[in-house]
Amino acid sequence: MPPIIDETKLHAFVGKMLGDLGGAMSVPTVRIGMRLGLFDALARSPASAQELAVRAGGLHDRYVREWALAQAANGYVEFDPASDRFSLSPEQAMVFVNRDSPVYLAGAFELVAAMIEAEAKVEDCFRHGTGVRWGDHAGCLFCATGAFFRPGYVNNIVQNWIPALNGMEARLRGGAKVADVGCGVGFSTLLMAEAYPESRFIGFDFHAPSIEEARRHAQDHGLADRVTFEVAAAKDITEDGFDLITMYDCLHDMGDPRGCAIHMRRILADGGIWMVVEPIAGDAPADNLNPVGRLYYNASTMICVPTSLDQEVGEALGAQAGEQRLARIMREGGFASVRRATQGPFNMVLEAR
Structure with missing residues (x-):
């Protein structure tokens, strides 16, 4: 006899998964925004996608608009439909711009990318009980780890x-x-x-x-x-x-x-x-089994x-x-x-x- 599905629990769980997958899909776009200086440029003042593209050094405005809308959907930047302009709140700047902020998280996104890069190596360890030498996980795991911990150490x-x-x-x-x-x-x-x-x-x-x-x-x-x-x-x-x-x-x-x-x-x-x-x-x-433990257990499994x-x-x-x-x-x-x-x-x- 098939199990009875509780529709309320199912919808709640699927809703959670949509949030989790959205967060996972934000990793590459956030990293691109960090490397291209888009968050820094937006922190100066509100801007349209075209203005932001120019301000960030002459980027392609169609890419910048899609990127900015993705960050607005993430809740990482603000979007005003009336003026078609984007902005960064002081709280968002604490996470994406202010490098000495205790909650500056650029290193966290780099760490996630390094974990994904090392996925095949760690999967093989599951089969054989072996390990992965520090520095061999991914391109620059030690750089990402240093960047991840730095804000906590500074503060x-x-x-x-x-x-x-x-x-x-x-x-x-x-x-x-x-x-x-x-x-x-x-x-x-x-x-x-x-x-x-x-x-x-x-x-x-x-x-x-x-x-x-x-x-x-x-x-x-x-x-x-x-x-x-x-x-x-x-x-x-x-x-x-x-x-x-x-x-x-x-x-x-x-x-x-x-x-x-x-x-x-x-x-x-x-x-x-x-x-x-x-x-x-x-x-x-x-x-x-809480949000902090979730981060640490996943990082611990992979690193x-x-x-x-x-x-x-x-x-x-x-x-x-x-x-x-x-x-x-x-x-x-x-x-x-x-x-x-x-x-x-x-x-x-x-x-x-």
């Missing part, structure tokens, strides 16, 4: 996260030695170095192209005299005596987080702090789990590991005290001593 590391660590901000202002492990392209390292000029910072990452990019950023920001970047996996770092070790959104990506925790304890100075920033998550999977399974041990914690599991791993590494120092809508900050 939280110095303002909220480090001040939540007991006594650490004063030590940094006085001069401390800091390791930023899993630093990627160096955004987090350089933000700390700019805020605490008396301290010395070393960024470590096992991905050589990321370190090359980080070194370029250090030169561009005039910080190469106080900030160095080295290619090294977490367990291979030979230098020690660090007053602060930071890990931003990377412990769950490691193949051997327990081995990493043990080594962090070895290289930390007496009285030092290990700060671990991880995606916000409840300890039970059911706690994470975090394959990255970890490519490494030794292959713990594959995933981006929704939860505080209890992470704290247990940190304590097994020899840390007597682990506490949640602070949290935000997307991250939690764990302090280990």
